[in-house]
Amino acid sequence: MNAKSIIVTGGAGYIGSHTIIELLEQTDFNVISIDNFSNSSEKTYERISSITGEQKRLTHLNINLCHKDELINAFKNINNIAGIIHFAAFKSVPESVSNPLLYYHNNNESLVNVLYLCKEKNINHFIFSSSCSVYGNIDKLPVTEDSPFQPAESPYAHTKQIGEEIVKSFTRFTRGFNSVLLRYFNPVGAHKSAQIGELPLGAPTSLVPIITRTAAGIIKEMHVHGSDYETRDGSCIRDYIHVTDIADAHIKALDYILKHKNKNNVSLFNLGTGNGVSVFEAINSFEKISGLKLNYKVGPRRDGDVMAIYANNDLAKKELNWEPKFNIDEMMLSAWKWQQHLSSATTN
Ligand code: UDP
Secondary structure (H helix, E strand, C coil), X not given: CCCCEEEEECCCCHHHHHHHHHHXXXXXXXXXXXXXXXXXXXXXXXXXXHHHCCCCCEEEECCCCCCHHHHHHHXXXXXXXXXXXXXXXXXXXXHHHHCHHHHHHHHHHXXXXXXXXXXXXXXXXEEEEEEHHHHCXXXXXXXXXXXXXXXXXXXXXXXXXXXXXHHHHHHHCCCCCEEEEEEECEEECCCXXXXXXXXXXXXXXXHHHHHHHHHCCCCCCEEEECCCCCCCCCCCEECEEEHHHHHHHHHHHHHHHHCCCXXXXXXXXXXXXXXXEEHHHHHXXXXXXXXXXXXXXEECCCCCCCCECCECCHXXXXXXXXXXXXXXXXXXXHHHHHHHHHHHHHHC
16 A cells, blocks of 8 residues: 555444545545444445445454554554544443443543554544534524533533543644544435445434334334423424535545645534424424324433534535535435335345
């Protein structure tokens, strides 16, 4: 491998796999994915190769990022790394509420180890997956990047607040290091090929996979977690954003720091569409595009949920020259096509 490489941690995961596709299609970089399949499948790599037609430019390593020595050793003889996109993390709010230490240990220790790798191999460009959950229960909407953090509503959100601080501090005290923190709102949908998409190993906890599995009959009945919030229809409001739009923002963020377009060593961007969608509106959108009636009931509020959050995305549009392309109906349609692909793969 003579060309430069980008390391993608969590490359077999949901956003990681979509980003690898964009890296292979939009850039000349080789890609080295690191994933231990804790919430993903090795088969994803075959699907990426089949979608992109690329066999050689993608290599992958099965390493637990909490094992620092193993990580550093694996890269002993690998050089010419232009940057790291760090996705690998646990991401379930309810799981983090029931097992906080698992989240503090996994998410923050792996981040520190990946930064060790940057130091060891003199890798100076770093992109960190953050989350809109860092804002907490915020009053002023849409939320801008300079909004002060409210207390984290879950241990997951807290690991992202801490993670951002670690990256900021490391960047500040490491000469030549440049980082971009991307705060994702609610990534949903799947690749246009319908060959890859969100594939949680256990029961899903996110709204859109629960909707599509309910429609497919895998989940008998789903619940709306609370209809007594002070929102337009009583259900929580989120800013759902298509995973391909998120992936595309990573390519632009990489270009931004590699070409020295950044104004500060740490740059921070919201990645959302700017549109708030309630749980009932999401369900209506799905019913419209699929022509199906979803079997759902209203249940109690869920611990760790914020009431409403959506992005002001002006900064990412201006600085990264990024524009989200998918609306909620298109997001639901692509998620539904992916679910249908999964269902037909298991019945054939
Ligand atoms: N939600 C719901 N029923 C479900 C799963 C989620 O009503 O079965 C709601 C959840 O309470 C939240 C919204 O859908 O208000 C988005 O939840 P998700 O877990 O997808 O994202 P997050 O809460 O992390 O933003």
